[in-house]
Structure formats: structure tokens, C-alpha cells
Amino acid sequence: MKTKTRKQLANALSYLGLLLASFIALFPVYWTVSTSIKQRDDTFVFPPKFFNFVPTMKNYDAIFATRGFWQTCINTVVITLASTLLCVFIATLAAYALARSPRFRGRGSLEVGLVLIRAVPAIVIMVPLFQIISQLGLYDNHLMLIIMYAAVNLPFAVWLMISFVEQIPIALEQSAAVDGANRWQILVHVVLPLILPGMAATTIFVALLAWNEFLIPVMLAGNSAKTLPVFIAGFISTRNLDWGPMAAASALAIIPITILTVVAQRALVSGLSSGAIKG
Amino acid sequence: MPMPSRGRSKSIETANARLAEMLVLPTWVMLIVVFALPIIGAFYLSFRNETLGAFVAAKFIGFDNYVLAFADPRFWESIWVTLILIVLALVVQIPLGIGLAVLLHRNLAGTQIFRTVLIIPMLLTPVAVGLMWRFMFDADLGVINWAFEQININGPNWLGWRWPAIMAVTIVDSWQSIPFVMLITLAGLAGLPKGPPEAASIDGARASQIFFYITLPSLLPVVLVIAMIRIIDCLKMFDLIFILTGKGGPGTATQTLGMLTYNTGFIFFQISRAAALGVLMIALVAPIYVMWRRATEYAR
Numbered sequence: 419m420k421t422k423t424r425k426q427l428a429n430a431l432s433y434l435g436l437l438l439a440s441f442i443a444l445f446p447v448y449w450t451v452s453t454s455i456k457q458r459d460d461t462f463v464f465p466p467k468f469f470n471f472v473p474t475m476k477n478y479d480a481i482f483a484t485r486g487f488w489q490t491c492i493n494t495v496v497i498t499l500a501s502t503l504l505c506v507f508i509a510t511l512a513a514y515a516l517a518r519s520p521r522f523r524g525r526g527s528l529e530v531g532l533v534l535i536r537a538v539p540a541i542v543i544m545v546p547l548f549q550i551i552s553q554l555g556l557y558d559n560h561l562m563l564i565i566m567y568a569a570v571n572l573p574f575a576v577w578l579m580i581s582f583v584e585q586i587p588i589a590l591e592q593s594a595a596v597d598g599a600n601r602w603q604i605l606v607h608v609v610l611p612l613i614l615p616g617m618a619a620t621t622i623f624v625a626l627l628a629w630n631e632f633l634i635p636v637m638l639a640g641n642s643a644k645t646l647p648v649f650i651a652g653f654i655s656t657r658n659l660d661w662g663p664m665a666a667a668s669a670l671a672i673i674p675i676t677i678l679t680v681v682a683q684r685a686l687v688s689g690l691s692s693g694a695i696k697g
Numbered sequence: 698m699p700m701p702s703r704g705r706s707k708s709i710e711t712a713n714a715r716l717a718e719m720l721v722l723p724t725w726v727m728l729i730v731v732f733a734l735p736i737i738g739a740f741y742l743s744f745r746n747e748t749l750g751a752f753v754a755a756k757f758i759g760f761d762n763y764v765l766a767f768a769d770p771r772f773w774e775s776i777w778v779t780l781i782l783i784v785l786a787l788v789v790q791i792p793l794g795i796g797l798a799v800l801l802h803r804n805l806a807g808t809q810i811f812r813t814v815l816i817i818p819m820l821l822t823p824v825a826v827g828l829m830w831r832f833m834f835d836a837d838l839g840v841i842n843w844a845f846e847q848i849n850i851n852g853p854n855w856l857g858w859r860w861p862a863i864m865a866v867t868i869v870d871s872w873q874s875i876p877f878v879m880l881i882t883l884a885g886l887a888g889l890p891k892g893p894p895e896a897a898s899i900d901g902a903r904a905s906q907i908f909f910y911i912t913l914p915s916l917l918p919v920v921l922v923i924a925m926i927r928i929i930d931c932l933k934m935f936d937l938i939f940i941l942t943g944k945g946g947p948g949t950a951t952q953t954l955g956m957l958t959y960n961t962g963f964i965f966f967q968i969s970r971a972a973a974l975g976v977l978m979i980a981l982v983a984p985i986y987v988m989w990r991r992a993t994e995y996a997r
Contacts, residue, residue: 435797443818446872528724538978539935540933545962633935686820
């Protein structure tokens with residue numbers, strides 16, 4: 419009996435811990451969303467109002483009416499999607515080579531290079547890149563941003579894809595080879611269908627990272643290629659105390675992610691656990 | 698069908714190697730164009746005196762930028778701030794992350810929902826959450842100081858003073874990073890053999906003994922890797938400080954080496970000095986990189 423009460427106590431404490439942690443995890447999200455639908459007067463009161471306020475869409479109207487907002491949204495979506503597709507495509511090719519060919523020229527340096535790039539803070543390369551890109555006239559250029567985004571997320575995508583390729587039994591490829599299929603046929607008809615789920619998971623991750631990216635656009639983009647994080651950060655200098663519209667802009671960035679997390683949580687958890695160790 | 702001769706299998710292998718070399722070609726191009734060339738560029742810039750928008754032609758000035766950096770108290774302060782943030786991150790995040798992982802690993806009813814909720818913070822846009830935490834930390838209107846008031850504590854002016862600001866950065870960084878520690882530990886826990894703890898339990902060991910003497914030691918390789926990744930990511934921390942403390946404020950209280958590099962190059966337009974700071978940052982990363990390689994090898 420004693421062990422049973424002990425176990426119940428342990429369970430109760432576990433739930434308490436998990437509930438407390440969940441509350442802390444979610445409260446800032448709730449606070450962002452609720453602040454975004456509060457009247458100005460309800461935002462600037464002390465004590466703060468948690469539930470007892472009349473919701474309004476005024477802050478969102480203000481955001482939607484901000485000059486350049488829709489352009490910013492289009493930029494964010496286009497750059498996120500294009501860079502993600504480019505990144506996952508390149509990463510899949512490299513991951514297949516790294517997972518399946520134990521020996522090829524430059525393999526060792528490639529592995530070291532990928533890890534090194536994960537470790538070097540991006541600000542280090544941004545200083546010279548800013549100079550190079552300005553001189554080439556590529557500042558504020560969408561295509562340049564797409565390539566930059568794809569490059570910074572490449573190491574993570576490669577490692578994630580390696581773990582997915584390694585899950586495919588090599589025997590399938592060998593038997594296709596015995597049946598006379600050439601390397602490209604094996605790649606397209608045998609390997610590709612099997613790694614599609616892995617590619618999908620990698621796509622979700624890289625898209626998240628691209629959506630959240632701040633350092634690259636804040637340094638290499640001006641007004642015409644501005645993205646959502648830079649737009650949000652812009653509130654700090656321009657209207658310092660206007661928390662309502664700021665919260666609305668923040669909510670527009672984080673609500674899609676929250677929904678995605680809930681919908682794709684299984685893929686996210688397995689991918690994070692396997693790829694994040696190295697990436 | 699004749700058995701493939703040794704020569705033939707060798708030729709298959711070279712063909713595979715050719716294919717592999719072709720497949721990694723785009724990755725090489727990306728690495729060289731976006732990383733290798735700029736890093737060489739950083740070294741080159743660091744030996745010159747380039748400034749943004751200068752009218753005087755830049756020239757080679759040897760190690761002057763490095764000498765200036767070492768003589769600058771703000772440089773040493775930024776290293777100090779960076780190290781403090783790393784230490785605080787490790788001390789706070791690793792125990793709490795492991796703790797949550799252990800709770801989830803008990804697999805009580807509803808675990809999956811808790812896990813989903815708990816990973817949300819790590820996926821959210823750092824700029825957006827930084828902004829909201831800034832609002833929550835507000836000295837007059839902030840919900841955090843309101844909560845402190847309820848238990849009769851006078852909350853500090855979080856973002857207005859040195860140590861509270863450092864705490865605030867650690868709190869928000871922990872909020873976003875503990876889920877990462879938790880998830881990786883959870884994967885590590887799932888990979889541990891079930892035998893030893895069961896045997897110990899039959900022998901009458903208490904749950905806490907099993908945890909500290911069996912589970913934790915076998916988790917050590919995983920924890921090492923997590924610590925390395927957290928160190929590297931703390932060195933890279935940028936968005937959060939940019940937003941939360943306004944590029945390293947109050948004053949220079951939360952100006953990390955990365956933030957100092959940014960401010961030097963893009964607020965004060967001293968691009969060559971910033972490049973020198975960047976090179977010094979690579980020097981700081983190098984030993985951590987070596988330790989990281991060791992830790993990953995150890996974890997396998």
C-alpha cells in the first residue's frame with residue numbers, strides 16, 4: 419500500500435510540474451494574442467487585464483494599413499518557400515552521397531565544413547558579405563536572399579536528410595541494381611519515393627527556420643525585400659510604446675507556427691530528436 | 698550469371714564515388730560562395746581600415762584593428778557578458794530540460810499533449826517573442842512585475858539595470874531553449890536499455906537512487922552534446938538581444954561579442970574593426986568546435 423500511495427504522489431507531482439511548465443510555455447503566446455485584440459486603454463492599465471476586456475480588431479487594421487505590409491508578407495512567403503525548396507533539394511543530393519558512399523574525394527573536408535559552418539556565428543560572415551553584396555549591387559535582392567537563406571540552413575538539412583536516408587534498407591537499391599537499373603533510375607524510382615516523408619519533415623523544419631530568420635534580412639535587405647521579422651523589429655525604433663499593433667504583428671508571425679506545431683507535431687518531434695543532435 | 702570480378706566491383710565503386718562527387722557539388726558551391734569566401738574576406742578586411750561611407754581610400758594597416766580590440770574595455774566586457782550568458786544558460790537549462798524530459802518519459806496519460814505544448818516555444822519567431830517578453834518585462838505595465846507585486850515583492854526594472862537585464866536575457870533564452878534540451882534528452886532516455894534500472898528496482902533501490910546512479914550517468918554523452926550545442930548557440934545569440942535589450946542595453950550591459958561586432962560594423966560603420974572582432978570570434982569558436990567533435994564521437 420505504501421508504494422502505491424508513493425506512486426500516486428509521484429504522479430500528482432509530475433502532473434503539477436508538467437502543468438506549470440505548460441503554463442509558462444503558453445502564457446507569452448496567450449499574452450501576445452490577447453494584447454493584439456485589446457483596445458489601447460486596456461493595454462495600458464495596471465493591474466493588467468487578463469480576460470475582462472472587449473476584443474477589437476483595430477490593431478490588425480493598423481498593421482494591414484501600414485505601408486509595405488503586404489509586400490513584406492509576400493516577400494516572407496516567397497523567400498521562405500523558394501529558399502526551403504532549394505535547400506532541401508541540395509541537401510537531399512548531398513545526404514544521399516554522404517549516407518551511401520563511404521569513400522569519395524573531398525568527403526572528409528565536406529563533413530568538417532558542414533559542422534564548422536554550423537558553429538561559426540553568422541554575424542562573422544555578414545560583415546564581409548555586406549561589403550561584397552553591396553559592391554555587386556545585390557543588396558535588397560530577393561534571389562540573393564533566397565540563396566543566403568538556403569545556405570545557412572543547409573548543414574541542418576543535410577544532417578536531417580542523412581538520418582532519413584540511413585533508415586532506408588540498402589538491400590532495395592542493391593536488388594534494383596541486380597535487376598539492371600542504372601544509378602539514376604535507382605535514385606528516382608527506388609530512393610526518392612522512400613525518402614519523400616523525410617524530405618517533407620525536413621521541408622517543415624527548414625521552412626520554420628527560414629520564416630524566423632532575422633540576421634540575414636536585417637543586414638542584407640532594405641525596403642523592397644523586407645521580411646516579417648524585420649518588419650516586427652522595426653516597431654521598436656519607430657513607435658516605441660504602441661504595444662497593440664506590435665502584438666498584432668508578432669501574432670501574425672507566431673500563430674501560423676503554433677498551428678503548424680500542433681498539426682505536424684509527430685514529424686517535428688522525430689526530426690528534432692534525430693537531426694538536432696548534429697545540426 | 699557470372700560472378701562480378703574484383704575489377705568490376707572496383708569499377709562500380711569508382712562509379713559510385715563519381716556519382717557522390719557530383720551529388721555534393723551544389724553543396725560545395727554553397728559552402729564556398731556563402732561561407733569560405735566571406736571568411737577569407739573577413740580576414741582581409743580585418744587588416745585594413747575600411748569604414749562604411751568613407752571618402753578616404755582604405756589601406757593595409759596590419760594588426761592595428763586587433764590591437765585596438767584588445768585595448769578596448771568594451772571588447773573584454775563583451776567577452777565577459779558572452780561567458781556569463783553561456784554559464785547561466787547551461788546552469789538553468791540543462792537541469793530543467795532533463796527534469797521535464799524525465800517527467801515526460803514517465804509516459805503518464807496526456808504526455809503527448811504536454812510534449813506538443815512544451816515544444817512550441819522553441820519554434821516561435823525569436824523576434825516576435827523577444828518583443829512580447831520586452832512588454833512583459835516592462836517596469837510599469839509589465840505582467841511579470843504585476844505577478845511579483847501579488848506576492849509582495851518589488852520587481853526590478855528588468856531592462857533598465859545591468860544584472861536584471863542579463864537575467865531577462867537568460868529567462869527568455871531559457872524559455873526558448875529548455876524545450877530543445879528536453880526533446881534531445883527524451884530521445885536519449887528512449888534509447889537507454891531498460892534492464893539496469895529494473896534490476897536495481899528489484900534490488901530495492903529508490904527511484905531517486907536509480908536516477909542519480911544509473912540513468913544520469915548513462916545520459917552523460919547526450920548531455921555533453923546538448924551542452925556543446927547550447928554553447929555554440931549562445932555564441933550565435935543575436936535576434937533576442939537585438940530586440941529584448943535593444944542591441945545590448947542598458948548601455949553595454951548585455952552586449953555580447955556578436956552584438957559588439959554588429960554595433961561596431963553597422964551602427965558605428967567601422968567595418969574593418971568589426972571584421973577583426975569576427976575573426977576573434979572564430980578563434981573563440983575553434984576550441985569549442987574541437988570539444989564538440991569529441992563529444993559527438995563520445996556519444997556514438
